[in-house]
Amino acid sequence: MNISIVRPGDLGETEISRWRDLQGADASLDNPFLSVEFALAMGRLRDYVRVAVVEDGDKIVGFFPYERHNFGIGKPLGGFLTTCHGLISVPDLKVDLRALLRACKLSVFDFDHMVAGQPTFEAHQTDVRPAPIMDLSVGFDAYIEQVRANSPKNYKTVRYKERKLGREQGELRFEWDSADGGALRQLMQWKSDQYRRTGRVDRFAQPWIVQLLDEMHAERSSTFSGVLTMVYAGDTPVAGHFGLRTADTLVGWFPAYDTEFARYSPGIVHHLLMAEHAANAGLRQVDMGKGGREYKGWLKTGDLFVAEGRVSRPSPTAAVHWMGRAPVNKARTIVTDRPELYRLADRVLKGFGRMRTSVQNQSPATVVKEPWGAG
Structure with a gap:
């Protein structure tokens, strides 16, 4: 096999078409974060984005998008912003990882949302975790009946709040x-x-992320586009979401709501309405991403699986990187595995957020550093 490294913008129409064909032929790759359009946008905005093009003879058999940071530290495309990464390739392709890292000029590559079971990375998976989905493949009515059966009390409460929001705040x-x-x-x-408010890093304080969403919002095709959804009470927006979609899958990305309406649980109301409209638009699933909130547990009707792991070449950089990352990854896994610890960590971060807001309001020039794990 031959491996060449290019910037996304250097891909020609032949390579872009081949990428789309490979992705479309494998259901496990049905995620917009694996689409060539996302790689092209990231390449326009970030200098460190590269693509490894894998050829067998005279045929392209795979693409590996990644980020190359200082000292040969490799990260998945989009890093903390994305919920899926991997090798876009012919089925069952197994690339020599040392050769891949060497071609990419990487000392180490960490992954935490890798498509599970890819032969190239499978031996280096240290954990496989579920990513909950709303399965709409047999229609919204079948989906909502399963949600109702899984958690009748939660479902009844949300529908009551939905009606109450409409009565009190506008249709x-x-x-x-x-x-x-x-x-x-x-x-x-x-x-x-x-x-x-919750003590986390504000993604939108970085102008390039705002620009990325603007570019994704402008994308319109049958196989890739940005989707903005909003719930209004009368003329007042109360909740919304921006995500990316393929022909069949919408991926959860940025959900949010106006806290003035928090008593109505507008975020959950929005998710149920979004699922209904997604099904009507011909989508087969909504991928909510691994980990996080309890609401995913009762809205989900299925799971995809993503893997965590690490590959490296022997080097001082890889050793130092491992010493810095291993304890953090271990702690994060322990916390997300235990709901009581997750709730405690969430309360601590929210407390930090309130403290930070109070300090900033008193002294606008004050800079408060983020605590460990706030990202």
């Missing part, structure tokens, strides 16, 4: 695939407020 209106740039800005503002 509910759901907008699917909105082209409104102002609504996208409103969603980002809600999300920034949530990040600060």
